[in-house]
Structures are given as C-alpha cells and as structure tokens.
Amino acid sequence: EIAMTQSPVTLSVSPGERATLSCRASQSVSSNLAWYQQQPGQAPRLLIYGASSRATDIPARFSGNGSGTEFTLTISSLQSEDFAVYYCQQYNYWPRTFGQGTKVEIK
Amino acid sequence: QVQLVESGGGVVQPGRSLRLSCVASGFTLSSYGMHWVRQAPGKGLEWVAIISYDGNYKNYADSVMGRFTVSRDNSKNTVFLQMDSLRAEDTAFYYCARSYRYCDYWGPGTLVTVSS
Numbered sequence: 001e002i003a004m005t006q007s008p009v010t011l012s013v014s015p016g017e018r019a020t021l022s023c024r025a026s027q028s029v030s031s032n033l034a035w036y037q038q039q040p041g042q043a044p045r046l047l048i049y050g051a052s053s054r055a056t057d058i059p060a061r062f063s064g065n066g067s068g069t070e071f072t073l074t075i076s077s078l079q080s081e082d083f084a085v086y087y088c089q090q091y092n093y094w095p096r097t098f099g100q101g102t103k104v105e106i107k
Numbered sequence: 108q109v110q111l112v113e114s115g116g117g118v119v120q121p122g123r124s125l126r127l128s129c130v131a132s133g134f135t136l137s138s139y140g141m142h143w144v145r146q147a148p149g150k151g152l153e154w155v156a157i158i159s160y161d162g163n164y165k166n167y168a169d170s171v172m173g174r175f176t177v178s179r180d181n182s183k184n185t186v187f188l189q190m191d192s193l194r195a196e197d198t199a200f201y202y203c204a205r206s207y208r209y210c211d212y213w214g215p216g217t218l219v220t221v222s223s
Contacts, residue, residue: 049211
C-alpha cells in the first residue's frame with residue numbers, strides 16, 4: 001500500500017498570504033495525484049487532478065505541482081473560504097490512499 | 108448538474124448488516140465507475156471500494172474485504188454498498204463519489220454508527 005504523508009499537519013496563514021502544502025508518496029505515483037478541499041461538515045471537493053490540472057470551477061489561485069513522490073498545492077492569496085482541510089490522494093495504485101490532511105487555519 | 112445522494116445510514120449493532128444506496132443524477136451513471144470513501148468522525152479520508160461502470164470490476168480496501176460488497180443497478184441510477192459483520196471501527200460518514208480514476212464529484216454522505 002502506498003503511504004501518503006502530508007505536511008505540515010496545521011498551517012496558520014493570514015488572509016491574502018500564500019500557502020504551500022506538501023504531499024509525499026512512499027513510492028512514485030507518476031502524476032496520478034489529486035488534491036481535495038473539505039470544509040467543516042461538508043463532503044470533500046476536487047481541486048486538482050493529474051498533479052497540476054485544476055478541476056471545473058476551481059479558482060486560478062489554486063495550483064498544483066510535482067510528480068513521482070513529491071507534490072505541492074499552492075494557494076496564492078488566501079481567501080476566507082479557503083480555510084479548510086486539504087487532502088492529497090494517489091490514484092496510481094490499488095488501494096487508493098489519502099494523506100492524513102493539512103488544516104489551513106486563520107493566523 | 109451532477110448530483111449524488113447517499114442514504115441508508117443509521118445506528119446498528121456490532122455484527123449486524125446495513126445497505127447504503129447512492130442515487131445519481133445529472134449524468135449517465137452507466138458510463139462511470141463509482142467509489143465509496145469513508146471518514147470516521149474527526150478523522151481523515153479512507154477509500155473503501157470501487158465498482159466499474161458495468162459492475163464487472165470491483166476492488167476493496169483490506170479493512171473491508173470479505174465483509175463489504177459493492178454493486179450497482181444502472182437502470183435505477185443507483186450504486187449500493189452492502190456492509191456485513193459490522194464493527195465499531197466501521198463507524199463513519201460514508202460518501203459515494205464519481206470515478207474519473209480520482210473522485211470528481213461527491214455526495215454529502217450518510218452516517219453509519221456501529222454501537223451496542
């Protein structure tokens with residue numbers, strides 16, 4: 001099973017600042033990496049697929065990068081609605097596995 | 108627009124069974140695989156199972172293998188998760204999600220509580 005490790009666990013950021021979240025896979029998953037955002041009490045929402053492609057209706061301030069084992073999600077200028085938990089997921093192997101999540105909170 | 112709605116959750120005793128349903132609308136269900144993903148209260152996401160667009164391929168997480176069965180009825184736009192021999196550690200919100208290898212649309216989830 002591929003282990004996905006996200007860092008940091010919690011990220012404290014001021015509105016308008018940049019946030020960079022990391023995700024590492026225990027072995028190469030090529031570019032088969034997705035990022036999801038989850039607001040409290042809601043289902044996850046797809047942000048990024050293929051490591052760097054934005055999903056439908058996702059604002060341009062969200063960008064993804066990386067391949068192989070190292071990936072990043074960058075939010076260029078945090079808006080109030082961006083404070084949430086973010087998960088990465090690999091879909092190169094079975095079983096599909098998620099990272100443990102990074103909580104982005106208001107500083 | 109794409110909509111997924113889960114139902115069938117509730118409180119069940121350990122060892123008993125429960126069947127979840129996921130009704131799809133706004134797209135052609137028979138063209139897509141479907142995932143089930145769960146989330147224990149206050150915890151992270153755990154992938155549970157997938158069924159291919161035609162039902163011929165299924166895969167499960169080790170934690171549910173042999174106890175959970177995924178199925179679908181494309182004529183009714185519905186996917187199912189049959190959960191047998193339930194354990195306390197199966198307590199979670201259960202989400203169905205449309206598969207494009209990753210999960211591109213999710214339902215709001217249904218809560219399953221396994222408790223005596």
